[in-house]
Amino acid sequence: MSAKHKLPVTIVTGFLGSGKTTLLQHALRQQGMQDTAVLVNEFGMVGLDHHLLQMVEESTILLGGGCVCCSTRDDLVQALTQLLNRVQKGERDVSKVVIETTGLADPAPIVFTVLSHPVLQHHFHIQNVIVTVDAVNGLFHLRRQPESVKQALVADKFIITKTDLAPGEEVKQLLRELQVINPSAGRHTAVHGVIDAALLFSPAVTIRQRAADPAPVFQEKGTHVQDVNSVSITFREPLDWTAFGLWLSMLLHAKGEDIMRVKGLLDIGGAGPVILNGVQHIIHPPNHLEAWPSEERVSTLVFIMRSVSPEEILTSLEAFQKAFDVKHNMPEMEILQ
Amino acid sequence: MCVLCTGAILQVHWTDKSTGAGIPDGDQLRLYRRERLHRASLANKILCHYGLKVEEWNGSKYLLSDRKGRQEIIDDLGGLWPAAEKLAGYTLNPLDTVLIAKLKQDVC
Numbered sequence: 165m166s167a168k169h170k171l172p173v174t175i176v177t178g179f180l181g182s183g184k185t186t187l188l189q190h191a192l193r194q195q196g197m198q199d200t201a202v203l204v205n206e207f208g209m210v211g212l213d214h215h216l217l218q219m220v221e222e223s224t225i226l227l228g229g230g231c232v233c234c235s236t237r238d239d240l241v242q243a244l245t246q247l248l249n250r251v252q253k254g255e256r257d258v259s260k261v262v263i264e265t266t267g268l269a270d271p272a273p274i275v276f277t278v279l280s281h282p283v284l285q286h287h288f289h290i291q292n293v294i295v296t297v298d299a300v301n302g303l304f305h306l307r308r309q310p311e312s313v314k315q316a317l318v319a320d321k322f323i324i325t326k327t328d329l330a331p332g333e334e335v336k337q338l339l340r341e342l343q344v345i346n347p348s349a350g351r352h353t354a355v356h357g358v359i360d361a362a363l364l365f366s367p368a369v370t371i372r373q374r375a376a377d378p379a380p381v382f383q384e385k386g387t388h389v390q391d392v393n394s395v396s397i398t399f400r401e402p403l404d405w406t407a408f409g410l411w412l413s414m415l416l417h418a419k420g421e422d423i424m425r426v427k428g429l430l431d432i433g434g435a436g437p438v439i440l441n442g443v444q445h446i447i448h449p450p451n452h453l454e455a456w457p458s459e460e461r462v463s464t465l466v467f468i469m470r471s472v473s474p475e476e477i478l479t480s481l482e483a484f485q486k487a488f489d490v491k492h493n494m495p496e497m498e499i500l501q
Numbered sequence: 502m503c504v505l506c507t508g509a510i511l512q513v514h515w516t517d518k519s520t521g522a523g524i525p526d527g528d529q530l531r532l533y534r535r536e537r538l539h540r541a542s543l544a545n546k547i548l549c550h551y552g553l554k555v556e557e558w559n560g561s562k563y564l565l566s567d568r569k570g571r572q573e574i575i576d577d578l579g580g581l582w583p584a585a586e587k588l589a590g591y592t593l594n595p596l597d598t599v600l601i602a603k604l605k606q607d608v609c
Contacts (some may be wrong), residue, residue, distance in 0.1 A: 280512065406540045409516035409578060410547065411595060417582035418594040447515040476596045483604040484595065487546045 170289040171251075173261045174365060175274055178296030179305045179312045180267030183325035186357035187296055187364075188264060194361040199259045203243050240277050244284050260365060261288065268311050271295075271318045276446045290448060291367055295319035295349075299330035302338045306345070313392070316342060317424040317468055318443050319349040321364070328355045347394050347500045348427040348466040392424070394500045395474040397481065399463040401493040402433040411484045412447075415477075420445035422472045428465035429457075440465070466500070474499050514577035524560050534560055544581065549609035550600055551589045555581065 178184045192200055240263070250256045265271060271293050278288050295315050298305070302324070305312035316322070322342055327335050339351060352363060408430070416423060426442035436453035467477060478497045485494060525533050534557075541557045548555055548565075556564045558574075565584050566572040573584040586592050594600070603609075 282512075285512070406516075406536060407543050410540070410543055413514075413516055413578040414547070414582055414593060414595045417586075418592050419596065449513070450515055472596065479601055480595045483601040484547070487604040487607070488543050 170287055171258065171261055172291035172365070173263060173278055173288045174292045174294060175263045175265065175271050175290065176294045176296070177265040177269060177271045177315050177318075178267065178323075179298065179302075179309060179315065182267065182296040182298040182302070183323075183354070183357055184264055184267075184296050187323060187325065187354060187359065188262065190357040191359060191361040191364050197361050199257045201247055201256070201258045201261045203240070203247075203261065203263045240274060241281055241284065244278070244288060248283075248287050260291075270311065270314055272314075272443050272446065275318070275443050279446055279448060292320045292365070293318050294321045294323060294364060296323045296325050297338065297342065299324050299327045299335050299338060303334065303341060306341055313345060316345045317392070319346055322346075322349050322351045323359060323364075324351065324353045325357065326355075327353045344394075345392055346425065346468055347396075348425065348468070392468065392470055393472070393474055394466060394468040395477060396498045396500050397465045397467070397478070397495045398498070399431070399493055399495055402431045403463050403493065404488065404490055405430075405432040405438075407484070407488040407490060411481060415480070416442070416445055416447070419469075419472055423467060423469045425468035426465065428463065430463045430465070431461050437461075437463075512579070514579040516578045530560075546609065547593075547604075548585060550603050551585065551593060553585055553588055
């Protein structure tokens, strides 16, 4: 079944108190958002978030048992199948699903659950992972809390919240740091949770943000975040999908834990590019675009990884390309950070 | 579901991009077969360094074997690497400098 018939799932995550609920509250009140089902992941206290999200009360299903991490993925499966049942019975008209995680949740297992469950994978697809980052405490979280970094790595879009409360310099510093951790995600700001819902729920197209602000991404000693490297690899010629798939699947099998993110726009010889999006071991079903977004047809891949050096990746890819007899199409690498 | 072996294919691996589940017919079948043979021949360029070999089987499976005659049946690349790991006895790491050196020398 093509992605068109599947319900888009948006995962909203972000560290504790970073404004996930506020963001959703505002977004869900906007036009065209009535048929959104919201799954809230309860953590601790009595369904507080549930009360805040009254607007969508009927389609809100509380996930019991804390985190939507590996341990309680079943809850998510249950919640989504339940939702699916209701949709297919015609009880509800749902055009999109939002999953709000807890502040400490790792979004990767959620992506994994949706992509690998035998039933769910045919009815839902992950559209976006939105990560809210608090402008006041965001930097602190990124430096101290590994969960926060993990969330940032998985992001398709960052929403910087509370920018009105933080000094401008701090916001800039935060943006720079996010660029270092995950250069492939788009960055937007929201004050008091006000943001255009269309922006939140449109598919992420950013493969790679070329430092939009011309300021060089400078690196202070203290800002280096937990040994994260990111690298952009480009190919001038169309790629052999089979050869590339062999290399990437082997790499992910061996080093999936350390390759935090793979994102790419690949020219495999067809009319349009293929969008590749992966989080650790999990690769989304590649999406074929009808046409190229711009004139230039260059395959670009962004890797974000931990404790794997960019040179290792490039050497390995070069050796494989050579072994596969595609010497004319050698990768070019640029270390983003 | 394969009627011969009753193996259910629940997951289409991401590398099987366009084919999706099931074997196509008509003209598509040739392309499909060719792609699978191409994949097996490319995979062998890597696997030979580990004493392993993969063969395409009837358009539906791959057969991975080592030189002692042990065999594993696999569906796709998602199953290839774990099976290869099992037969080789260790993880096949593409970043391994020894492997890269061998690839460069083309010793196979």
